[in-house]
Amino acid sequence: MMLIFGLMLLLQTAACLDRFCSFNQSDPCYTALGYKLTLLMVLDTSEYDLKIHKRINNDIDDPVCRVKHGTMRMTECDLYNNRPEVTVINGILIINRVIRADSGIYRLILTDHSWTTVTSGDLQVIVEAPIGSVEVSIICSSSGVMRVFCSSEGDQLLYSWTLNGDPLMDGNSSIDLDERTDGNISCSVKNHVSHAQKTIRLKPCPGANTATVTSSVTSAVTSSTQTSECVSVVFVLVWCFQLMVLLGLLGAFHIYMRHTSGEKQEDQKVRKRRFREGHEHTAEDS
Template sequence: MMLIFRLMLLLQTAACLDNVCWFGQSDPCYAALGEKLNLPMVQNTRKYYLKIIKRINDNTQDDRVCRVKNGRMRMSECDLYKNRPEVTVINGFLIIKRVIRADSGDYRLTLTDSDGTETSRDLQVIVEAPIGSVNVSIICSSSGVMRVSCSSEGDQLLYNWTLNGGPLMDGNSSIDLDERTDGDISCSVKNHVSHTQKTIRLVCPTVSVVFVLVWCLQLMLLFGLLGAFHIYMRHTSGKKEEDEKVRMRRFRERHEHTAEDS
């Protein structure tokens, strides 16, 4: 019966492309942050009294529990998913429609049948942020080294480089090449929940000759304006001083004539 249940689940998963993990699997369950996670529990939930436990290992607080009876979550007895309407139980599946960081942890599913027989299955869930867009940049140094760097958002990123389809070294977010290296370089970034890559042409960034000429002309124009302004200010200042001398001379002459008349 369990084999049939697993086969039906595999067919559903292939059609819907949802992430599915099993209570009792030996490997960790990696879930994408913000995405959907399906956790099949048992084919017929009405035959069992289910209890989902999130185990707390630091002994500072009690384990959080959610009870399922007659195929339904008992929200009054579900502090594990309190105030999370996006978590439901449907047809024996625990469905988390939008995974959050707090969903990471160690879980135990306990099944109790009508005879009181109890079995349990454990599962470790690890939540990772999926990879965002990949950016690849090139910096060429005067020593003849071309450094290609790759960056992206996400958790636990692993990098892989290929040049013209051939493998290069793995693991680092940047790689140094000879500036004469030619071709297409690809940076592939992956983690446990997603995979993205970007390919660019290996070309050392160069400064445009037109840009340099325009920049030089702008500087020449700026210096010319500053020089003209400086000359204007000196001329204006000199004219003011000359006018002041003329006024002072005329004032003294008037004062001398007045003294002679008296």
């Protein structure tokens, strides 16, 4: 089971920038720029003609693609013209390399053989550039502040920081620390389609007095420190309880073995005494 879970996680990680969306989902479809988008239109491809309408001005001039049932190929399209990386296979629209222009609101209309509209639905597609490499830099100011900067390429970036594994209460691309701060600081960057992280080693700024404890980050990591301490106490208590149970079992086993050994020795003594008495009676009779 663990092997299967690991393989599934590995496959998911390897293909994390390729996106799968469906027209029946209520949330927007976030897709990565330059990567693959698989868009489910309909499961049963034998009953309907499909029309994909990109809503721009909501008029007849908006681009449309039509897919004929049976062949399930785009028979008429002014939306994906001259793009061989766009295909339709069994009711699934596949864009092997997403571009910025693929963003927008799409309406899927299904019609039956009598040209009657069966159903329609809208889907918002949002293209985001994935996270690039993350860079972290440090500047020591003359006012006793260590300012740490984080930068990366990508769209709609969200930042988070940790110091020695404890989260810092700051979501900006830069953070101010005391000049005496020492340890490992990590900057995590994410958006809807990807995430990345960079960890560097902090050292006190030149000339800083390292004898005092960093105060600017104490309040930010208090809750995490308390949580870690609680987890540690629970772990120690559980470990002690398990040790007590183990020692109790060993003590009971030792007592049982001594009792059993004592009974065997007593039984051997009784047998020897009976054996001697038997020999003595035999000798008297003779």
